[in-house]
Each structure stands twice: as C-alpha cells, then as structure tokens.
Amino acid sequence: QQDFTISDQLAVNALRFMSIDMIEAAKSGHPGSPIGMAPMAYVLWEKFLNFNPQDDKWLNRDRFVLSGGHCSALLYSLLHFNGFDVSLTDIKNFRQLGSKTPGHPEYQLTPGVDASTGPLGQGFGMAVGMAMAERHLAVQYNRPGYPLIDHYTYSIVGDGDLMEGVAEEAINLAGKNRLGRLIVLYDSNDVTLDGPLSLSTNENAAARFKAAHWDYQLVEDGTDLNAIAQAIRNAQQTSQPSLIEVKTIIGYNTPDEGTSKVHGSPLGKQNVAITRENYGWPYEPFEYPTTVYQQFAQYTEDKARNYQEWQEMFADYQQEFPTAAQQLTRQGMDIANLSSHHQVGEMVSTRVANAETMQDLAAANPQLWGGSADLFSSNKTALKDNQIFRPANYGGRNIYFGVREFAMAAAVNGINLHGGSTAYCSTFMVFSDYLKSAIRLAALQHLPSVFIFTHDSLAVGEDGPTHEPVEQLAMLRTIPNVQVFRPADANEVVAAWRVIGQTDDRPSVIVASRQNLPVLAETxxxxxxxxxxxxxxxxxxxxxxxxxxxxELSLALNAKECLEKDFQVDVRVVSVPSMELFNEQPAAYREEVLPDAVRTRLAVEMANPQPWGQYVGLDGAVIGVDDFGMSGNGAAISAKYGFTVENVVDQFLTILRKG
Amino acid sequence: QQDFTISDQLAVNALRFMSIDMIEAAKSGHPGSPIGMAPMAYVLWEKFLNFNPQDDKWLNRDRFVLSGGHCSALLYSLLHFNGFDVSLTDIKNFRQLGSKTPGHPEYQLTPGVDASTGPLGQGFGMAVGMAMAERHLAVQYNRPGYPLIDHYTYSIVGDGDLMEGVAEEAINLAGKNRLGRLIVLYDSNDVTLDGPLSLSTNENAAARFKAAHWDYQLVEDGTDLNAIAQAIRNAQQTSQPSLIEVKTIIGYNTPDEGTSKVHGSPLGKQNVAITRENYGWPYEPFEYPTTVYQQFAQYTEDKARNYQEWQEMFADYQQEFPTAAQQLTRQGMDIANLSSHHQVGEMVSTRVANAETMQDLAAANPQLWGGSADLFSSNKTALKDNQIFRPANYGGRNIYFGVREFAMAAAVNGINLHGGSTAYCSTFMVFSDYLKSAIRLAALQHLPSVFIFTHDSLAVGEDGPTHEPVEQLAMLRTIPNVQVFRPADANEVVAAWRVIGQTDDRPSVIVASRQNLPVLAETxxxxxxxxxxxxxxxxxxxxxxxxxxxxELSLALNAKECLEKDFQVDVRVVSVPSMELFNEQPAAYREEVLPDAVRTRLAVEMANPQPWGQYVGLDGAVIGVDDFGMSGNGAAISAKYGFTVENVVDQFLTILRKG
Known part of the structure; x- marks a missing residue:
C-alpha cells in the first residue's frame, strides 16, 4: 500500500528545514531529533491525528504529547503548517522573550500544544493519563449511536524519556490498564546528549514493553512513510497500548548525522548549507514553497470534516441527553453540600475529615475521581460508593496507581489536561518528594490537580525518620502557583475544599494528619x-x-490560655492554613491579621521552619523541626521536640522579655 | 542436595516469632512479610552472607540491603541471633523512642544495618551502587593473590519496591553494568498494602528483568530452604546481575495469610495464639530455645573463619602494597592542591570553575569518582584524564548513569555507604526535583555524597520554564543535615570544595551557573x-x-557602588554561599556579619525568596523570583525579573526611606 507521494516527501523536508531555520535564527535549540523524527510526525499528524486548528480545545480531538519537549521546533513547524495560530513571525521568534514559540512546548501559551514537556518521562506519563481519561469519559458519556469520546492518544518519546523512572512506571500503569487507544512512537536513534546510547543503556525495548503487556512493532527505516503508516494502522487495531519503535538517524543527512553533535546545538551555517544540498532543498531560510502549504491543507480539510460531524453528533446528544452533556462541559465543582461532620470537641484526624469531605464532594460531582499510590487504606481517599477503574470497568472512579507516585501524579496531570473530569491523587506526605516535579508541572500548566498528602509530621511516630515528613511542607510552599493547605481540624478541611472546588487554574495540595485532632470552636x-x-x-x-x-493550632490556643491565666500575657492566635493565599491578600488585610507594630511573634509548626521567617521577622522565633525525627510514640516525639504548651509558653515569654 | 535439618527449620521459625513478638509488644509494625520472607533471609544470612558481628564495617563483608525497610523486625531478629550488638532488650524496645530498633532500619544507629531503608525502591538503588563500588574497588585494589575486594551484594525486595521508578532505573543501571555479584531476592507474595497485587500491576517480572539482561530464576516454594540455597548458588555463578523470584505467602500460617490484612498491623493476641499452634511453637513471647541460638552460632563460626583469613591477607597486603592499602582505608580528601584557575576580572561560569576544581581534586584523590545523568557535556563533571566505568573497565571513574537521576543518586549513596571511595553525581539544577528523596536519604544516613547541579537559575534562558530552577534552592536548603553551596565565582567554588573535601558526615550540594560570572576581588x-x-x-x-x-553577588557589589556614588548611601555586602553553615556559626559571628541593629536589609537571589525571610526580617525585602520564568535570552530574562543594578538600588532606597 503506497499512501504517499513526492509532495509528502517535500512536506516532510519542509518540517525539517523550518526546524533548522528557526534553530539557526535563535542560535539555540535541538535540531537533530526534529530532522530524524519529521517523517513519523508527518505521517501521524497528517494521516491520523484528528484535530481542528480553529478549536484546539475540542474535547474529542486526538491528543498528541511530544514527550521530548526539546524537539519543540518540530512541533511548532507542525502547528504552523497545519493552520494553528502559529505564524511565520512566531516561528522566526523561536526561543525569544515573550514569543509563542518558547524553548520547550508550553500548554496554554501556544495553540495546539496539548502538554508542557521537557522534563523527560513526564510527557509519557501525562499521555497515559490522557488515555485513562478517554476510557473513563467514554464509559461515562457515550451512548448507543453516540460515540462521543473515542479519540486516540499519541505520544512521541525518545531514548532519554524511556530511561526515566516515571516513564517506566507509566509503561506499567498503561499496560495494567490495557489502554488500547494509547499509541506511542519511539524515536529510536541510539544517541543521547552524551553520546551513543550504548554508553548508558542496553535495555531491550521490545522485551521491556512486552513484559508490561504492550503491543510492540518495529519500523526499521524511520524515513519509510508507508511503513510508519502501516504500523500506526496496526496499532489502532490492538486492545493493548502500542509501542512503535521507529529506527531513525539523529540529524539525518546532516554532516554529523548519527552523533550527539547534532543533539543540542544549531547546525551552523556551513553544515546547514551542506544539509540543504543533501536534501536538494533550494529555498532560503524561512522560505517554504506554496505547494507545501497546499499539501498540508489537503489533510486539514479531511480533519475539518471529522470535526464537523462530531459537532453535529454532539448537538443531537445535547438534545437527547441534556444532563450528561451539561455534566461533561461543566466548569468548577458544586461545593454547596460541604459541611463538617463533627461537633466542637470531637477528636478526628484531618485525614479522616478529609475523607468525609471528599465523599460529599464526590457525591455532588461525578467528574471527580482519583486514587492512591497503594495507600488507599492509609490515605482514606477511596470514594466509598464507587468502583475500581480497570479494563472491565473504566467507569470506576478509584484508581489503583500502584506504588508509582511519580507516574500517578503525571497521569493525574494528564487527566486534568484532557478535560471533562477532575482528578486527584494521594500518598504519604514524606513521599511527596517522589512526585514533586509533577506538582511543578501541574502548576506550570495551571492545572487543577489535587494532591492529598496524609501522615504530615513527626507525629507519624513509630515508622520513624524515613516516614516522618519534616522539610516537605516548606518544599511544597515554594513551588510557584500552588495552593498548599494544612488544615487545623475538620472545619478547616471543609473550608479548604470549598476553595479547591472553586479553583480551576492551579494545583492544590492538602496536607493532613494521621493522628486525631480536636475540632475547634475557633475554626x-x-x-x-x-x-x-x-x-x-x-x-x-x-x-x-x-x-x-x-x-499545632490547638497547641497554640492552649498556650494562649496558659499565657493569659498564668502570666497575664494577652496574645492573639493566628491560624495559617495556606501561606500562598495569605500572601495574595491585600496589604490591609495582612496588616489587620499581623500588625506590623506587634513584633513579639512565635510560630509553631512541626516542620522545617524556613517558611516562617517572612512572618516572625528578626525579633520573633519559630518552634519547628530541624532534623529528621525519630521512631517512637507520636505524642512522645512531639513532646521531645518541644511541641508542648509549656515549651510554647516558655519560648513566647523569652521573646517577649527580650523585646 | 539436602543442606538443611529440622534445626534450621526451628531457627527459621524463631525469626518469625521474634518478629511477631516484637511487633505485638510495640503494638505497631509489619508482620506479614517477615513471616513469609524468613526462610529466604535465613538461607541467605546463614549459608551465604559473609560478615563479622564484631566488625560490622568490615570492608569486604557481603552487603545486605533490606529494600522493604518496613520488614525491619526480620532484620533485627537476624542481627540478634547472629550475634550483632542487638540484645533481647533492644528487641523488646522495638519502635520505642531512643531504641536501637526503630520502625525502619537506620544505618549507623543499629550495628549490622548496611543501609537505611523504607522509602521504597531506594534500597534496591543503593544495593546497585554497592555492587558498583565492589567492582570498582576490586579493579583498583586487588592484586595477584590478593582478592581483597570480592564480596557479593544481596538485597531482598518486594512487590512494592519493584513498582517504583527508581527501582526500574536501577534494574537497567545494573543490567547495563553487568553487575554479576549483585543478587536480588524478590519476595513475591502478590499482595500489597491495598490488597491483591493484581489491583495495581500485571507486569511479568521474569520478562522485565531479562529485558535488562539480568539472570532470572524462580523459586516456586518460598519455604523450600534447599531450593532457595540452590538458586543463590546458581546466581553466584552468573556474570549477570541475578534476580531470584521467590514465591511466598504473606503472613504464612497465620489466620489471614495471603491477604493485605497481615501487612501493616500486629496480628493481635488471638491470631498470634493460632499462629503458634499452626507452627507448633510452644514458647512464650520473647522466649527462644537455646538450640536456636546454637544453630545460628554454628554458622557464625564459619563466617568468623572467613573474616580471619581476610584479615591475614590484608595484613600481608599492607606489607606488600602499603600505598594502596593506605589509600583504601584513608579518611577524607586531600585538598592541598586546590586553588583558583582565574584572575580577578576574568569571566568564567561556576560550572566551569567547578569542573576545574574537580579535576584538581580528582588528581590528588583517586578515591573520587562519579558521573552524570546524561549531562556530562553540560555539567562538565567528567574527570578528564579518566575513563568510563563499564564492564570492560570497572576501574574507570566516569559513570554514565543515563537519564536516570533518581537511581543515580541512590547508587551514589550506595557507593558511599560501601566505603573505600567517595562518589558524586550531577544533573541540571531543575532536575534535582527528580532525585530529592535520595539527597534526603544521604542526609539521614550521614553520607558524604556530593550532588552537583548546574544551570542554576532563570539565566538558563532559552530553554524556558521547564528548565529554569526557581524553587529548588529553597527546597535543598530545607533538607536537614545537608550543606548547600551556591558559590558566587571561581574563588568561592574552590573554597566550597575545601569544605566538602573535609566533610565526611553529611551530603553536600554544589549549585553552579551556566552563564559566565566575573571573578571577584572580594571573594x-x-x-x-x-x-x-x-x-x-x-x-x-x-x-x-x-x-x-x-x-547575584557581583550585582550586589555593583549596586553598592552605585548607592555610594550616586546616593551617598553606605552599605555592606554580605555573600551567603551556604545558609546552613552560617546558621551553625556562633551567635557572635552571626551578629558580626548581620548586626541586629541594622534592619535595612535587601537580599538578592534569582530564586524563590522563602529562605531569606530569616535574614531580612519584617523591615527588609527580597528581590527573588515567584513564578516559573520564561524562555528567552538569559540576560534579558534577568533584567525583566529585576536583577539589575537600577532595580536593586531602587528597592534598597525604598526600604531605607521606609525605615
């Protein structure tokens, strides 16, 4: 079957040279992989990928994740030629300040970019999440005669991606969930930044993927458009996720082809000239023949037809199933039914209070789903009246991610990138370390991913230092565009979720206690x-x-009482569930809560003290934790580290007397 | 071949019941896996593992890493019965404050514990590092007739371990490096915390490991001591790393055997009683028959003989090869030859200055080695006159870790745990996120691991937000027991390495610039x-x-000049290369540098401002970064974010006038 003509080949070369041209102009970028990958990207985008450049958020479009984000020049070239709002001027401004064509693809900045990529392996993980979302929404919303959600998720990954642990976890997550509509093309060029791939790995990709129950195909010649197309057609037919290993030559037809020299720097004037000759490409930089634009336009028209048919189907669907249609396209969550399950004075851990609030939220919001990294029974984050997400039941809302924190978080980002539902995930607070980079990527992409971390302090106790978070709270609070909540009790848990339910442009983190805490009147x-x-x-x-x-809020309140009664000292207690939200308040409110004139300030938090410097100043102090804790009874540890009324009172009086 | 008797079986049961007894007494712990794993642990420890309980840091002992640290009760039982300094009283104090038997094994706290484990997957990664160290030292130090270093590294891993990305990376790292003396027993019990393993994974372990060129064996009955022994014997003969999958039943012979109920909680009085009956174990809690102790002692004697022979060999070696012997056992690094390669006024990036200093250090210290996560050419951390560590040349000092940041860091920890050499690793600063938990584990274990992170700020430029670190500096500074250095220029780089070279009880982090910086007179x-x-x-x-x-130090110095000249304002400039070291200084020194009376303070650092609150107080300010940066020219970005003399001067004057 010969699907391709000389015009297609010319279009492939146009992708190559646009990539080369923009990298030369920017004097910065990664030309080698775009040159090698152009054929597979072309075949995928033109012959298979369903999209509408005028509606780049179309819910049932095929998703495309370029996991190796350093190959962005190729993606921008594809977007330009396929009619997205990426002009030749944008292309010329590659990697310039304020441009639409940054060094690595950025979701929401550039039309048609489905995910921000660059941190290797995470693109793959987000693609797995998108494919999970597709299956879940298909079960939830498709009706007989209305295959509303039935798109594919495609990703191109590289040798570097596949070495990352997060990608390894994602491979297994996809295999286990039998994500048949996930199709991954592996740009297998045997070269990494530092040289031949053999310096760092000798893994057998075919065997590796088969071990995780993927379908595997090999395309031996990555310039063979027909072979690539056939492999993608085959992959569409399998019920397993598919890996297509496409052997390519990095920097194909350039003087340094096949070496790491073409990986991360512009080719340079002389080598570009030779490359133009090698390809028989007579055009000037940023000059592309009209026939190339026509060639791309031809495919774009087919795609527009598919889009139109879907829109017509959806219009009928809205008539026939108005509730479902509304649900699918709704924004934000219904938080009207949230309220505390506890009376003042009751003892309940914030992880349990969190669980109760989540059940309420989930009842009112069928779009909410998520899971745990094998800690459902500790995190308490399973949705009680719901089922397990698995191949026999993709409608299930409880995801067993396995002990794969990083891929879990990346997949949750992928689900939220996909749209149509909102996903959360959970693990122990101390293991937020394992997935931190995915919180960053959620924040960078303005995704409403929710991260629930229980067992939030030394009070974890017996499990000891490896399981006692100390510095994680400070770490989480430093990630830009994240709202971190550490609620003091069941009341603050509910209030935190009210905020989260109305947040759609950044991730939220809930930090919850393992141990019981009193429900307070003050909250x-x-x-x-x-x-x-x-x-x-x-x-x-x-x-x-x-x-x-x-x-520590109840501890502070008790200390206040003691200071008043026993020492006639009159103190204010400020609860700080979210530093980020407080710092965003108007100066007047901040002054109201923390009057500048009152310099005797003591912060109490069972964690690294770094975040509190901004509030207590040079005349105040922090009762925090500056080592890793120890194994033992949680209450005994708390006492040993000074989290007692006596010590809080002592420390406060010391500051007061010094002042 | 029948190697085992009824006495061995009794000893295995003693391991089981000691584990049960201590968990019951502590009312906390994980009994299921110790019960299921006891046979394989017994066979490994008694028939194979070389150690001397009186010299638990013996360099050529076999290493043992219990990667699932939650099974600590089993490890403590092994240590007790094998004569390590873990008494029955210690056993009874399991998980109690200040005991030698904490919830998870802690290196340096408990004699015979080779690594702190608990964060899943990292134990596996550290074991890989130990096996790398063994091969490296063997080449460096063994001489004809003196097989000084020829031990095995053993690890027991569980289903949870193998789901972690860091373990997946470690599998490939070990396979690529053909670590034939690494033997991993896989406690394959098909159960995780949340239930049947099938809920979260369906990976085929045999195929997975074979894909990475491991030798794989299956022991179908994990209670069959002879089969386990035979598998270990086989594994010792292969030149590949070995996985032995041992099928076990979690909580074997307890009422809830084979389920997650026995994973993470004490069995409870009634179930313990039934279990005693099932095993025919008539003894009271913490009562173990003398014959069991005798049985263990018999094996201990063999081990003592091996130890003695090695010591005699080493004594001869010291005579014949005094220099090598001295090198092998030396403490600390020789820093005498370190000096700057640059004159004041020259422009050089701190990553290049770091590279130069590392070359000097490596020349004087053959024990220093390390690598990069496929970024040698960017990090500049390859040792120039050295070769690649690989199967054909284990003496090479440059490790190509591949794009496997987390396993890289875990392996470096393993190398430093092993002793005999000192290892470092490197990647981009922004990807410190990927390996953060391993820095934590280095700090927790007091290891001198060195982490080198280049490309340290928004000035990275064109690669954009995914590659521009913002919050990582604050994150690194919050990890207890870590010294973080952000040198201002080549002079401070040298000074930082002088400190690092003399540090043997905690990890160091070097944060270095991609862009050139002036070499300053002030440093x-x-x-x-x-x-x-x-x-x-x-x-x-x-x-x-x-x-x-x-x-930002040179920027501050320029701003000082401008403030003096143009505004007659007289300021001090304080360089802060390491907050941790400064906070450890006597109060008098801190007051000398930052006099309490001087409250007009402005900190300038191209990173999240959180760490500076402690120094600038409520009357000062920070010029920092509170979003993710952007793609463009590095200098232009720096200017856009206010890192200009004009803005520093303006901000300073604003504070000054307010004060």
Whole structure:
C-alpha cells in the first residue's frame, strides 16, 4: 500500500528545514531529533491525528504529547503548517522573550500544544493519563449511536524519556490498564546528549514493553512513510497500548548525522548549507514553497470534516441527553453540600475529615475521581460508593496507581489536561518528594490537580525518620502557583475544599494528619480562603502573636490560655492554613491579621521552619523541626521536640522579655 | 542436595516469632512479610552472607540491603541471633523512642544495618551502587593473590519496591553494568498494602528483568530452604546481575495469610495464639530455645573463619602494597592542591570553575569518582584524564548513569555507604526535583555524597520554564543535615570544595551557573566555611546590608557602588554561599556579619525568596523570583525579573526611606 507521494516527501523536508531555520535564527535549540523524527510526525499528524486548528480545545480531538519537549521546533513547524495560530513571525521568534514559540512546548501559551514537556518521562506519563481519561469519559458519556469520546492518544518519546523512572512506571500503569487507544512512537536513534546510547543503556525495548503487556512493532527505516503508516494502522487495531519503535538517524543527512553533535546545538551555517544540498532543498531560510502549504491543507480539510460531524453528533446528544452533556462541559465543582461532620470537641484526624469531605464532594460531582499510590487504606481517599477503574470497568472512579507516585501524579496531570473530569491523587506526605516535579508541572500548566498528602509530621511516630515528613511542607510552599493547605481540624478541611472546588487554574495540595485532632470552636468560620486569620484574639492590643498551622493550632490556643491565666500575657492566635493565599491578600488585610507594630511573634509548626521567617521577622522565633525525627510514640516525639504548651509558653515569654 | 535439618527449620521459625513478638509488644509494625520472607533471609544470612558481628564495617563483608525497610523486625531478629550488638532488650524496645530498633532500619544507629531503608525502591538503588563500588574497588585494589575486594551484594525486595521508578532505573543501571555479584531476592507474595497485587500491576517480572539482561530464576516454594540455597548458588555463578523470584505467602500460617490484612498491623493476641499452634511453637513471647541460638552460632563460626583469613591477607597486603592499602582505608580528601584557575576580572561560569576544581581534586584523590545523568557535556563533571566505568573497565571513574537521576543518586549513596571511595553525581539544577528523596536519604544516613547541579537559575534562558530552577534552592536548603553551596565565582567554588573535601558526615550540594560570572576581588579570601561573610563593608556604620549568593553577588557589589556614588548611601555586602553553615556559626559571628541593629536589609537571589525571610526580617525585602520564568535570552530574562543594578538600588532606597 503506497499512501504517499513526492509532495509528502517535500512536506516532510519542509518540517525539517523550518526546524533548522528557526534553530539557526535563535542560535539555540535541538535540531537533530526534529530532522530524524519529521517523517513519523508527518505521517501521524497528517494521516491520523484528528484535530481542528480553529478549536484546539475540542474535547474529542486526538491528543498528541511530544514527550521530548526539546524537539519543540518540530512541533511548532507542525502547528504552523497545519493552520494553528502559529505564524511565520512566531516561528522566526523561536526561543525569544515573550514569543509563542518558547524553548520547550508550553500548554496554554501556544495553540495546539496539548502538554508542557521537557522534563523527560513526564510527557509519557501525562499521555497515559490522557488515555485513562478517554476510557473513563467514554464509559461515562457515550451512548448507543453516540460515540462521543473515542479519540486516540499519541505520544512521541525518545531514548532519554524511556530511561526515566516515571516513564517506566507509566509503561506499567498503561499496560495494567490495557489502554488500547494509547499509541506511542519511539524515536529510536541510539544517541543521547552524551553520546551513543550504548554508553548508558542496553535495555531491550521490545522485551521491556512486552513484559508490561504492550503491543510492540518495529519500523526499521524511520524515513519509510508507508511503513510508519502501516504500523500506526496496526496499532489502532490492538486492545493493548502500542509501542512503535521507529529506527531513525539523529540529524539525518546532516554532516554529523548519527552523533550527539547534532543533539543540542544549531547546525551552523556551513553544515546547514551542506544539509540543504543533501536534501536538494533550494529555498532560503524561512522560505517554504506554496505547494507545501497546499499539501498540508489537503489533510486539514479531511480533519475539518471529522470535526464537523462530531459537532453535529454532539448537538443531537445535547438534545437527547441534556444532563450528561451539561455534566461533561461543566466548569468548577458544586461545593454547596460541604459541611463538617463533627461537633466542637470531637477528636478526628484531618485525614479522616478529609475523607468525609471528599465523599460529599464526590457525591455532588461525578467528574471527580482519583486514587492512591497503594495507600488507599492509609490515605482514606477511596470514594466509598464507587468502583475500581480497570479494563472491565473504566467507569470506576478509584484508581489503583500502584506504588508509582511519580507516574500517578503525571497521569493525574494528564487527566486534568484532557478535560471533562477532575482528578486527584494521594500518598504519604514524606513521599511527596517522589512526585514533586509533577506538582511543578501541574502548576506550570495551571492545572487543577489535587494532591492529598496524609501522615504530615513527626507525629507519624513509630515508622520513624524515613516516614516522618519534616522539610516537605516548606518544599511544597515554594513551588510557584500552588495552593498548599494544612488544615487545623475538620472545619478547616471543609473550608479548604470549598476553595479547591472553586479553583480551576492551579494545583492544590492538602496536607493532613494521621493522628486525631480536636475540632475547634475557633475554626467554625475559618477564613481559609484568605490563607490566614485571627482564630482567637487578645482582649486588648496583643502583647504578641502565636502563629500555627494544622495540628499545632490547638497547641497554640492552649498556650494562649496558659499565657493569659498564668502570666497575664494577652496574645492573639493566628491560624495559617495556606501561606500562598495569605500572601495574595491585600496589604490591609495582612496588616489587620499581623500588625506590623506587634513584633513579639512565635510560630509553631512541626516542620522545617524556613517558611516562617517572612512572618516572625528578626525579633520573633519559630518552634519547628530541624532534623529528621525519630521512631517512637507520636505524642512522645512531639513532646521531645518541644511541641508542648509549656515549651510554647516558655519560648513566647523569652521573646517577649527580650523585646 | 539436602543442606538443611529440622534445626534450621526451628531457627527459621524463631525469626518469625521474634518478629511477631516484637511487633505485638510495640503494638505497631509489619508482620506479614517477615513471616513469609524468613526462610529466604535465613538461607541467605546463614549459608551465604559473609560478615563479622564484631566488625560490622568490615570492608569486604557481603552487603545486605533490606529494600522493604518496613520488614525491619526480620532484620533485627537476624542481627540478634547472629550475634550483632542487638540484645533481647533492644528487641523488646522495638519502635520505642531512643531504641536501637526503630520502625525502619537506620544505618549507623543499629550495628549490622548496611543501609537505611523504607522509602521504597531506594534500597534496591543503593544495593546497585554497592555492587558498583565492589567492582570498582576490586579493579583498583586487588592484586595477584590478593582478592581483597570480592564480596557479593544481596538485597531482598518486594512487590512494592519493584513498582517504583527508581527501582526500574536501577534494574537497567545494573543490567547495563553487568553487575554479576549483585543478587536480588524478590519476595513475591502478590499482595500489597491495598490488597491483591493484581489491583495495581500485571507486569511479568521474569520478562522485565531479562529485558535488562539480568539472570532470572524462580523459586516456586518460598519455604523450600534447599531450593532457595540452590538458586543463590546458581546466581553466584552468573556474570549477570541475578534476580531470584521467590514465591511466598504473606503472613504464612497465620489466620489471614495471603491477604493485605497481615501487612501493616500486629496480628493481635488471638491470631498470634493460632499462629503458634499452626507452627507448633510452644514458647512464650520473647522466649527462644537455646538450640536456636546454637544453630545460628554454628554458622557464625564459619563466617568468623572467613573474616580471619581476610584479615591475614590484608595484613600481608599492607606489607606488600602499603600505598594502596593506605589509600583504601584513608579518611577524607586531600585538598592541598586546590586553588583558583582565574584572575580577578576574568569571566568564567561556576560550572566551569567547578569542573576545574574537580579535576584538581580528582588528581590528588583517586578515591573520587562519579558521573552524570546524561549531562556530562553540560555539567562538565567528567574527570578528564579518566575513563568510563563499564564492564570492560570497572576501574574507570566516569559513570554514565543515563537519564536516570533518581537511581543515580541512590547508587551514589550506595557507593558511599560501601566505603573505600567517595562518589558524586550531577544533573541540571531543575532536575534535582527528580532525585530529592535520595539527597534526603544521604542526609539521614550521614553520607558524604556530593550532588552537583548546574544551570542554576532563570539565566538558563532559552530553554524556558521547564528548565529554569526557581524553587529548588529553597527546597535543598530545607533538607536537614545537608550543606548547600551556591558559590558566587571561581574563588568561592574552590573554597566550597575545601569544605566538602573535609566533610565526611553529611551530603553536600554544589549549585553552579551556566552563564559566565566575573571573578571577584572580594571573594579571594571568601569565608565559605562560615557560610556567609562580609564581602565588601561600608565605610562606617552601614546604612543597610545587601545580601546575595551566586550570580547575584557581583550585582550586589555593583549596586553598592552605585548607592555610594550616586546616593551617598553606605552599605555592606554580605555573600551567603551556604545558609546552613552560617546558621551553625556562633551567635557572635552571626551578629558580626548581620548586626541586629541594622534592619535595612535587601537580599538578592534569582530564586524563590522563602529562605531569606530569616535574614531580612519584617523591615527588609527580597528581590527573588515567584513564578516559573520564561524562555528567552538569559540576560534579558534577568533584567525583566529585576536583577539589575537600577532595580536593586531602587528597592534598597525604598526600604531605607521606609525605615
């Protein structure tokens, strides 16, 4: 079967030279892989990928994730020739400040970019999440005669991607979930940044993927458009996820082809000239023949027809199933039914309170789903009246991610990138380390991914230092565009979820206790949405301020009482469930809560003290944790580290007397 | 071949019941896996593992890493019965505050524990590092007739371990390096915390490991001591790393055997009683028959003989090869030859300066080796006159870890745990996220691992937000027991390495620039060992203080000049290469550098501002970065984010006038 003509070959070369041209102009970029990958990308995009450049958020479009984001020049070339809003001027501004064509693809910045990629392996993980979302929504929304959701998810990955642990986890996650509509093309060029691939790996990709129950195909010549097309057609037919290993030559037809020299730097004027000769490409930089644009346009028309048919089907669907249609396209979550399950004085851990609130939220919001990295029974994050997401039941809302924290988080980002549902994930707080980079990528992409971390302090106790988070809270609070919540009790948990339910442009983190905490009167109207608030005020002008979050709020309140009764010291207690939200408040509110004139300030939090410097200043202090904790009874450890009323009172009086 | 008797079976049961007893007493712990794993652990420890309980740091002992650290009760039982300094009282104090038997095994706390484990997958990764160290040292130090280093590295891993990305990376790293003396027993019980393993994975372990060129064996009955022994014997003969999958039943012979119920909680009184009956174990809790101790002692004697023979060989070796013997056992590094390669005013990036200093250090210290996660050409961390570590040349000191940041860091920890050499690793600063948990584990274990992160700020430029570190510096500074250095120029780089070369009890992080920076006069005698110092003082009492690190120090110095000349403002500039070291200084020194009375303070650092709150207080300010940066020219980005003399001067004057 010969599907391709000389015009196709010319179009492939146009992709190559546009990539080369923009990298030369920018004097920066990665030309080798775009040159090698252009044929497979062309075949995939033109013959298979369904999209509409005028509606780049179309829900049932095929998804495409360029996992090796450093090959961005190729993606921008594809977007340009396929009619997305990426002009030749944009192309010429590659890697320039404020351009639509940054060094690595950025979701929401450039039309047609389905995911921000660059941190290797995570693109693959997000693609797996997109394919999970597709299956889930298909079960939830498709009706007889209405295959509303039935797209493919494609990704191109490279040798570097496949070495990353997150990709390895994602391979297994996809295999286990039998994601037949996930098709991954592997740009297998046997070269990495540092040289021949053999320097760093000798893994057998075919055997590796088959071990995880993937379908595997090999395309021996990565310039053979027909062979690539046939492999993709085959892959569409399998019920397993598919890997197509496409052997390519990095920097094909350039003087340094097949070596790492063409990986990460512009080819340079002389080598570009030789490459033009090798390809018989007579055009000037940024000059592409009209016939190439016509060639791309021909495919674009087919795609437009598919899009139109889907829109017509969806219009009928909206008539016949208005509730489902509305549900599928809704924005934000319904938070009207959220309220605390507990009375003041009851003892309940914030992980349990979190679970209860999540059940309420899930009942009102069928679009909410998620899972745990094999810690459902500890995190308590399974949706109780729901089933397991698996091949026999993709409608299930509880995802067993396995002990794969990083791929879990990447997949959740992929689900939220996909749209149509909202996903969360959970693990122990100390293992937020394992998936931190995925929180970053959620924040960078403005995704409403929710990360739930239980067992949030030394009070974890017996499991000891390897399981006691200390510095993670500070770490999470430094990631830009993330809202971190450490609720003090069941009331603040509910208030936090009210904020999360109305957030659609950034990730949220909930940090919850393993141990029981008292439900407080002071938190009943907790202003969690303002990040910090006066939980208990001094009678007059405060002698000082106690600041606390989470499990330490009740301790601060008890210390206040003691300071008043035993020492006639009049303090204010400020609860700080979210530093990020507080820092976003108007200066007047911040001054109201933390008056500049009151310099006697003591922060109490069972974690690394770094974040509190900004609030306590040079005259205040922090009772925090500066080592890794120890194994033993949680309450005993808390006491040993100074989290007692006596110590809080002592420390406060010390500051007060010094002041 | 029948190697085992009824006495061995009794000893296996003693391991089981000691584990059960301590978990019952602690009312906390994980009994299921110790019960299921006891046979394989017994066979391995008694029939194969070479060690001396009186010299638990013996260099050529076989290493043992219990990767699933939650099975610690089994390890403590092994240590006790094998004569290590773990008494019955220690056993009874399992998981109690201050005990020698914490919830998860802790290196340096408990004699005979070769690695701190618990964070899944990392134990496996450390074992791979140990096996790399063994091969490297064997080539470096063995001489004809003196097989000084020829031990095995053993690890027991579980289903959870093998799902982790870091383990997946480690599998490939070991396979690629053909670590024939690495033997991993896989406790394959088909159950994880959340239930049947099939809920989260369906990977074929045999195929998976074979894809990475491991030798694979299956032991179908994990209670068959002879079969286990035969498999280990076979594994010792192969030149590939070996996986022995041992099928076990979690909580074997307990009422809930084979289910997740026995994973993470004590069995409970009633079930313990039934289990005693099932095993015909008539003894009271913490009562173990003398015959069991005798049985263990019999094996211990063989091991003592092996130890004695090695010591005699080493004594001869010391006579014949005194230099090599001294080198092998030396502590710390020789830093005498370190000095800057640059004159004041030259422009050189700190990554290049770092490379030069590393070459000097490596020349004087043959024990130093390490590698990069496929970024040698960017990190510049290859040792120039050296070769590649690989099967044909294990003496090579440059390790090509591949794009496997997490396993790289875990392996480096394993190398440093092993002893006899010192290892470093390197990648881009932004990907410190991928391996953060391994830095934590280095710190927790007091290992001198060195982590080199180049491309340290927004000044990375064209690669854009996915490659521009922002919050990583704050993250690294919050990990307890880590010294983080962000040198301002080539002089501070040298000074930082002088500190690192003399540090043997905690990890160091070097953060280096991609862009060129001026070599400064003010840093010639940089007091990097004190963490912060006055780089340029005010003529009189300072009107204020500028604080800076890394690439921003020269900016601060230029701003000082402008403030003096144009505004007659007299400021001090404090260089802060290491906050951790500064915070460890005596209060008097800290007051000398940052006088409490001087409250007009401005910190300048191209990173998240969180760490500076502690120094600038409520009256100061920070010029930092609170989003993810952008793609473009590095200098242009720096300017856009306010890292200009004009903005520093403006901000400083604003604070000064407010004060």
């Amino acid at each position: 009943i109207n907790a202003a969690v949405q303002r990040g910090a608030y006066v939980a208990a005020d001094a009678a007059g002008v405060p002698d000082g301020i106690l600041l606390a979050s989470g499990s | 010639i005698n940089a007091a990097v060992q004190r963490g912060a110092y006055v780089a340029a003082d005010a003529a009189g009492v300072p009107d204020g203080i500028l604080l800076a690190s890394g690439s």
